[in-house]
Amino acid sequence: MNGERLKLVISGPVGAGKTTFVASLSDIPVVNTDEVSSELIGKSTTTVALDFGALTLDGIQVYLFGTPGQERFAFAWDTLLEGAFGLVFLVAGNQPATFPTARRMLDYLTTNFPVPFVVGVTRKDLAQVWSAEEVASYFRLPAPHVLAVNATSREDCREVLLQILRFWGVAGTKIPPEKAEHAGTSSH
């Protein structure tokens, strides 16, 4: 896939860590569109248009597009998802109150844009956090589609991207033996 250019979209509800994820993964300085939040969302700023980043992985140029999380920006999701090769859908593992909204959002996105996706459960570094297995069960998703992530960790974010490439069956991104045992097999 040398010389290939791919578009990865990072979405999910407000405060899940999308902007952070794009920043962690991007080789170039990220283009943000943060504005002061007038609502109490647990942080002072929020994305109102998009985050844009880019990285090169195994000779593949990957462009990162982070979406806003609030549903009032749904009109932007459609534009941002056009032509995407994969979707990273982040949910904050310490904010289960956002899960019902997240499920609705994920349903909408995957219905309208059926591309390989991975749900990233962020805040894995915190004490009281839902595990990837618990979130997979809640969203009724197979295990390989849900990964625990620390969105500030470049390696964690990279792993999510690699998982999407694996779903595409991209050569050169072989699943390491310990992950192959879990991927696609029933509980054991």
Next chain:
Amino acid sequence: MSKQKELENVVGQLRSAVPDITGVIVASSDGLSLAGDLPEGELARAAAMTATAASLGRRITDTLELGSAEEFAVKGQQGYLLVYRAGDKAVIGVAARAGANIGLINLEVRSATEKIAAVLG
């Protein structure tokens, strides 16, 4: 007078100053409607789009070093949406007919944005 009423007055004044204007939305910079004279069902959507446009416009002018952002203009065959910052906390979207006097709109919007910024503090 409440802030809401003051903002509604600014919207009303802008409308009456320029007949070519067909709608006005004042939104917080994160896309929530503060005041406007669009139909009820359209306010929320217009507020979000106006905020997105304003933020994107400012990001473009910063990244491409075009100086400080003045307006973000969307031009369709049947009319315009012109988006401006109104202080740090708010943005204003002005819908106008095709062939509208943009220069006059810009002038009137300048005083409107100053009033909005003063109201919101």
